Amino acid sequence: MKQVDVDVAILGAGTAGLVARRSAEKSGARTIMIDPGPLGTTCARIGCMPSKLLIAAAEAAHHAQHAEIFGVNASVEIDGKKVMQRVKSERDRFVGFVLDSVEKTRARGNFIQSRGEFVDEHTIKTEDGTLVKFKSAVIATGSSPFVPPPYRKLSKKVLQFNDDVFEWNDLPESVLVVGTGVIALELGQALDRLGVRTTIVGIDGLIGPLSDPKMLRAAHNVFEPKLDIHTDYTLDLIEETDNGVHIEFTDPDGSTHKGDYQYVLMAAGRRPNIDKIGLENLDLMKDERGKLVWDSYTTQIGMSHIFLAGDANNFRPLLHEAADEGHIAGKNAASYPDVFNKHRTTSIGIVFTEPQIALVGQSWREMNCEENRVGTVDYGKQGRARVMNLNEGLVRIYGEAHTGMLLGAEMLGPRVEHTAHLLAWAIEQKLTVSEVLAMPFYHPVFEEGIRTALRNLESNLKMARKPGDSCEEFGPGA
Amino acid sequence: MKQVDVDVAILGAGTAGLVARRSAEKSGARTIMIDPGPLGTTCARIGCMPSKLLIAAAEAAHHAQHAEIFGVNASVEIDGKKVMQRVKSERDRFVGFVLDSVEKTRARGNFIQSRGEFVDEHTIKTEDGTLVKFKSAVIATGSSPFVPPPYRKLSKKVLQFNDDVFEWNDLPESVLVVGTGVIALELGQALDRLGVRTTIVGIDGLIGPLSDPKMLRAAHNVFEPKLDIHTDYTLDLIEETDNGVHIEFTDPDGSTHKGDYQYVLMAAGRRPNIDKIGLENLDLMKDERGKLVWDSYTTQIGMSHIFLAGDANNFRPLLHEAADEGHIAGKNAASYPDVFNKHRTTSIGIVFTEPQIALVGQSWREMNCEENRVGTVDYGKQGRARVMNLNEGLVRIYGEAHTGMLLGAEMLGPRVEHTAHLLAWAIEQKLTVSEVLAMPFYHPVFEEGIRTALRNLESNLKMARKPGDSCEEFGPGA
Numbered sequence: 001m002k003q004v005d006v007d008v009a010i011l012g013a014g015t016a017g018l019v020a021r022r023s024a025e026k027s028g029a030r031t032i033m034i035d036p037g038p039l040g041t042t043c044a045r046i047g048c049m050p051s052k053l054l055i056a057a058a059e060a061a062h063h064a065q066h067a068e069i070f071g072v073n074a075s076v077e078i079d080g081k082k083v084m085q086r087v088k089s090e091r092d093r094f095v096g097f098v099l100d101s102v103e104k105t106r107a108r109g110n111f112i113q114s115r116g117e118f119v120d121e122h123t124i125k126t127e128d129g130t131l132v133k134f135k136s137a138v139i140a141t142g143s144s145p146f147v148p149p150p151y152r153k154l155s156k157k158v159l160q161f162n163d164d165v166f167e168w169n170d171l172p173e174s175v176l177v178v179g180t181g182v183i184a185l186e187l188g189q190a191l192d193r194l195g196v197r198t199t200i201v202g203i204d205g206l207i208g209p210l211s212d213p214k215m216l217r218a219a220h221n222v223f224e225p226k227l228d229i230h231t232d233y234t235l236d237l238i239e240e241t242d243n244g245v246h247i248e249f250t251d252p253d254g255s256t257h258k259g260d261y262q263y264v265l266m267a268a269g270r271r272p273n274i275d276k277i278g279l280e281n282l283d284l285m286k287d288e289r290g291k292l293v294w295d296s297y298t299t300q301i302g303m304s305h306i307f308l309a310g311d312a313n314n315f316r317p318l319l320h321e322a323a324d325e326g327h328i329a330g331k332n333a334a335s336y337p338d339v340f341n342k343h344r345t346t347s348i349g350i351v352f353t354e355p356q357i358a359l360v361g362q363s364w365r366e367m368n369c370e371e372n373r374v375g376t377v378d379y380g381k382q383g384r385a386r387v388m389n390l391n392e393g394l395v396r397i398y399g400e401a402h403t404g405m406l407l408g409a410e411m412l413g414p415r416v417e418h419t420a421h422l423l424a425w426a427i428e429q430k431l432t433v434s435e436v437l438a439m440p441f442y443h444p445v446f447e448e449g450i451r452t453a454l455r456n457l458e459s460n461l462k463m464a465r466k467p468g469d470s471c472e473e474f475g476p477g478a
Numbered sequence: 479m480k481q482v483d484v485d486v487a488i489l490g491a492g493t494a495g496l497v498a499r500r501s502a503e504k505s506g507a508r509t510i511m512i513d514p515g516p517l518g519t520t521c522a523r524i525g526c527m528p529s530k531l532l533i534a535a536a537e538a539a540h541h542a543q544h545a546e547i548f549g550v551n552a553s554v555e556i557d558g559k560k561v562m563q564r565v566k567s568e569r570d571r572f573v574g575f576v577l578d579s580v581e582k583t584r585a586r587g588n589f590i591q592s593r594g595e596f597v598d599e600h601t602i603k604t605e606d607g608t609l610v611k612f613k614s615a616v617i618a619t620g621s622s623p624f625v626p627p628p629y630r631k632l633s634k635k636v637l638q639f640n641d642d643v644f645e646w647n648d649l650p651e652s653v654l655v656v657g658t659g660v661i662a663l664e665l666g667q668a669l670d671r672l673g674v675r676t677t678i679v680g681i682d683g684l685i686g687p688l689s690d691p692k693m694l695r696a697a698h699n700v701f702e703p704k705l706d707i708h709t710d711y712t713l714d715l716i717e718e719t720d721n722g723v724h725i726e727f728t729d730p731d732g733s734t735h736k737g738d739y740q741y742v743l744m745a746a747g748r749r750p751n752i753d754k755i756g757l758e759n760l761d762l763m764k765d766e767r768g769k770l771v772w773d774s775y776t777t778q779i780g781m782s783h784i785f786l787a788g789d790a791n792n793f794r795p796l797l798h799e800a801a802d803e804g805h806i807a808g809k810n811a812a813s814y815p816d817v818f819n820k821h822r823t824t825s826i827g828i829v830f831t832e833p834q835i836a837l838v839g840q841s842w843r844e845m846n847c848e849e850n851r852v853g854t855v856d857y858g859k860q861g862r863a864r865v866m867n868l869n870e871g872l873v874r875i876y877g878e879a880h881t882g883m884l885l886g887a888e889m890l891g892p893r894v895e896h897t898a899h900l901l902a903w904a905i906e907q908k909l910t911v912s913e914v915l916a917m918p919f920y921h922p923v924f925e926e927g928i929r930t931a932l933r934n935l936e937s938n939l940k941m942a943r944k945p946g947d948s949c950e951e952f953g954p955g956a
Binding site: 441 | 530534535542545547550551553554559561797798823826864866893895896900903907909917918920923
């Protein structure tokens with residue numbers, strides 16, 4: 001059996017793994033990457049990039065169909081084959097950049113395209129028969145979709161994942177989307193707008209990552225007239241048919257629904273790929289619930305020589321966070337047992353629906369009644385948004401009463417991908433709400449809506465809580 | 479003759495005047511506003527708001543017509559009457575908010591709708607026969623379009639201004655736009671996209687507010703294939719015809735052009751309205767060129783009791799700056815002879831063309847070869863921009879070599895109205911380029927293009943200038 005000796009072994013050639021390799025090599029470590037394929041990052045291959053491509057087509061179709069208000073009448077025809085052609089060819093182009101990077105690693109001999117498994121504290125055995133001896137390792141194995149039990153009986157023919165969507169040669173007639181998270185909402189709305197008969201079902205009343213009850217209510221009000229969405233369904237029946245699936249389900253109000261769909265698009269969350277990599281052969285610290293003890297500042301598991309980066313740790317499963325984690329994991333793996341903390345930047349999460357959803361910094365979930373205050377803007381009345389007929393949504397911004405600091409926001413509205421950056425940068429610099437209000441705001445811009453919310457927050461920050469004040473206004477109770 | 483005694487007289491009921499009145503009254507001053515009408519601010523009535531409404535219709539038409547790349551085929555018909563109907567009714571709604579505010583002032587008796595003129599240091603005489611005795615005054619009389627001499631012979635029937643455009647009941651067949659500044663570009667491109675045969679002529683090779691030669695070159699490359707634009711024309715003939723005007727002109731390359739247009743849209747710059755308000759009856763400090771000595775931090779003219787705010791001072795003729803200036807002018811007029819400096823925020827200027835143009839902070843014009851460095855991004859290659867088929871443009875960001883500070887930017891590209899805010903806020907907080915690069919950037923977003931330019935700038939900031947290095951790379955020569 002072939003044996004390879006390295007300083008740092010990296011399981012997974014996605015974003016976190018590729019950055020970890022660069023970072024470890026920069027620190028002087030000899031590395032090897034192990035990945036069974038398919039190669040190309042989650043983001044480029046099946047995630048953020050192809051979904052934005054599908055959304056771009058969907059927005060083009062939707063806005064052409066709804067230009068009448070401006071005095072522009074368009075009769076629109078959607079060519080499903082051409083839609084998918086562009087999605088795939090552009091996707092292939094983005095994936096190509098990633099593959100180039102992997103190829104360079106392979107050419108230098110530090111890449112094994114095979115499944116790897118820890119067999120002891122310092123050995124990974126690959127399926128193709130190599131023993132990799134390492135001093136430290138980075139696990140960057142990504143994540144896979146979770147399938148709720150009732151759907152597991154469905155055949156691959158009808159049970160589709162986001163991976164499959166981006167292989168379609170044409171748009172289907174109909175899709176049942178399971179889930180109301182980021183992927184479900186983005187792809188569900190995009191397919192709906194592209195003329196695919198789409199029903200979205202989810203549980204717990206959730207819409208995207210929103211946690212603020214008022215935001216959730218606003219999101220329901222915004223999306224329910226647009227989409228056939230059921231956010232708290234009870235599944236009564238799901239069965240495969242000759243042409244797809246048949247579903248029957250009940251809403252909380254007792255209304256029953258049934259329908260037939262060509263595909264089920266499974267988007268009910270993703271789980272880290274750490275169950276089949278031999279973790280049981282490593283002595284890793286776990287908490288009382290049996291979960292790995294993991295530090296987001298070092299990416300280290302417990303005090304061990306094993307580092308966990310990217311979607312595989314399920315901390316912030318986003319490309320830019322995976323890159324940050326890959327960087328620190330690679331550096332720390334190379335310098336182990338010396339490990340360094342890396343500052344984690346203010347979190348941003350964006351859902352590219354229309355209107356968009358974003359979470360910045362601390363969300364409502366992290367507030368408390370005594371310490372926090374909320375400022376609000378209704379984008380239904382916002383000037384520029386109204387000019388562009390994009391006037392819907394709500395933004396709630398959170399601040400800290402005794403310091404006046406800006407803490408975070410939950411956002412639903414036009415162009416919030418941009419205003420989320422503005423707020424995240426302000427939070428990252430530890431600005432007070434009043435300091436943010438002293439910044440320049442042009443006119444007429446979407447940013448002025450954010451100023452409205454900040455002014456409202458500034459005035460609320462001065463108010464003492466009165467007994468009986470709603471926690472939805474001031475943050476949740478203890 | 480009726481006489482009114484006040485502390486602060488305010489000439490002009492636009493944005494600067496309205497804010498000045500509030501600000502002066504907040505300081506305890508008795509005020510009067512004098513404005514002959516038409517009432518409503520420049521921004522709401524004939525400026526930023528209605529232009530954005532016309533642009534919204536133009537973008538709807540353009541994107542519907544160009545959705546084929548996404549697999550979306552639309553046949554588009556533009557209903558000129560409906561286009562103008564929405565522009566006007568929404569514009570009227572925005573103007574209504576302003577008029578409400580004026581009406582409240584009128585109801586309280588502090589508003590004279592008449593032309594006012596200074597007759598001595600403490601008296602304004604109005605055309606309708608009132609003598610206003612004041613302790614101090616705010617001039618906020620706005621600006622008017624400049625008409626180059628050859629066009630002055632044209633009748634009102636064909637010589638149109640932006641005011642007139644927003645009164646049209648239908649789109650015209652053709653328009654000759656004179657000017658290549660903000661208004662000319664915004665309205666010219668919008669009309670062109672709405673199917674109006676449009677030619678734009680200007681001088682000095684200028685495009686919007688850009689000053690960086692590389693930016694101007696990029697803007698020429700971007701706009702020339704889109705628009706019939708001639709940025710350095712020599713007028714050979716302009717004459718009124720039965721159906722409009724006939725023009726003949728020559729380009730710098732010697733090529734001659736002739737054409738007939740229904741209207742001339744005059745957008746060759748605006749001049750402060752300070753020539754017919756009796757300034758000659760005041761003892762105001764002037765510089766050697768005969769220009770009023772004016773302080774942007776206090777809005778004071780010389781050391782006098784006269785303050786000048788908004789477009790009337792031609793410093794930064796933008797709504798948000800007019801509001802800032804109105805605030806300080808009203809406060810200082812009330813507290814005169816005590817006057818206060820107000821911090822002026824980082825400047826932002828945006829042209830709402832597609833792609834958009836923006837200037838932030840210090841522009842290329844203010845750089846110098848020794849001290850400054852440039853970082854660049856080509857939006858033609860930017861990921862998200864490409865996804866949305868908006869991939870064109872160039873952004874150049876300027877920094878200071880010996881401090882590493884971010885100074886300013888000239889921008890041409892998709893969604894730069896948003897990234898301009900991000901950069902302006904960073905400059906306002908006196909961040910270094912490296913500090914800005916430590917901020918969070920999501921993926922895939924337009925903001926990542928800005929990061930590319932900032933990374934390029936960060937590396938260029940470390941480079942010493944070598945003899946023979948181009949000033950276009952490092953800032954202009956002394």
